[in-house]
Amino acid sequence: MRESKNARQAYFGSLRDSKRQWITTEELCSFTWNFRMKDASGSHFTDLDPWWNYEPARTRLYNPDGTMGGTVYRPDARWRFVPTGGGIVAPHEGCFMRIGNTPAQFISRHSNWGFMMQSCWSVSTSFLMPMRGTDPSLDDSALSVTTETQKYEVICYNSGIDYPDDCVMTKSGFRRVLQTLGTQGNAGIGWLGLLFGARFGWPESDSEPEDSSSPQGQGQGQGPQPGSAEVGGPEMDVEVAVGVEDGVQESSESSGDGIVPETGVPSDDSDEDSSSTNSGHDRGVHLNGEHNDDGGTVTSSRQRNSRRHGRDSSETVPLLAMLRAAARAHEAADEEETADSGVH
Known part of the structure; x- marks a missing residue:
């Protein structure tokens, strides 16, 4: 009976957590992030982006010390959580993240409970990014952080x-x-x-x-x-x-x-x-x-x-x-x- 109760609590706890719109350092650094540019970055960026060419997205890793790794990063760049982005203030640490002096990344959740990060120029997922055209929720038209927002x-x-x-x-x-x-x-x-x-x-x-x-x-x-x-x-x-x-x-x-x-x-x-x-x-x-x-x-x-x-x-x-x-x-x-x- 106790195990059944604990299982129910764990289930509903996971449901509640799936709505959490902020990320911890431990979580951020535990994933291999899939990364692609948005169309708003310009055709030269998208022409060079594998995802736009119907290939698997590039990857990026985040380390606790602020450094990054993966196939798409800059060695001297540093990430950090910031308290604001797009003219609004976050209700919790881990809602926004910046790399260098670029526009802030907005943290959110996908319908599969995975994490997403996006700015007006890029989007990343904590899960394997679906190939171009296979997930409408990840198309640019469904991603509402734009150059207007930022x-x-x-x-x-x-x-x-x-x-x-x-x-x-x-x-x-x-x-x-x-x-x-x-x-x-x-x-x-x-x-x-x-x-x-x-x-x-x-x-x-x-x-x-x-x-x-x-x-x-x-x-x-x-x-x-x-x-x-x-x-x-x-x-x-x-x-x-x-x-x-x-x-x-x-x-x-x-x-x-x-x-x-x-x-x-x-x-x-x-x-x-x-x-x-x-x-x-x-x-x-x-x-x-x-x-x-x-x-x-x-x-x-x-x-x-x-x-x-x-x-x-x-x-x-x-x-x-x-x-x-x-x-x-x-x-x-x-x-x-x-x-x-x-x-x-």
């Missing part, structure tokens, strides 16, 4: 702007990052701040109330809403073999082409607007590629991939549905506070 993280990465892991990258958080760098005497960043300030309609003074520690952005699927962004993979000239997203180094068998994703510059005055954005090239602003921190010399061409990405797909990750609801409540409270203070 637009400010993408802008920072492509512009070579580093920011603290605990910085909530909403519009106001992004503005403060630029203002802080501008006051430190970085003329280039100050100029960039003026550009984005003009586009976003930011006030000249920094009188807006500070963000609370609670999430203010939107969750996955909805995310910050800049509208569709042009994302491409312009051809690059490199002096070393540059890999792909999140500090990737290609294995010796793979091509050494160095391709860098680029995203459009947000052109909306509000995060809720849905008008399309223009490429940085259209504004005379070149946003450097994703892997400027890999030790290689990267020089961009002026080619632009005209395909549009940033799909408005349905919500598929329970964690982010919960985070989105919390973010809405905090955003409403923040708007009230801003209105009370008379800041517009």
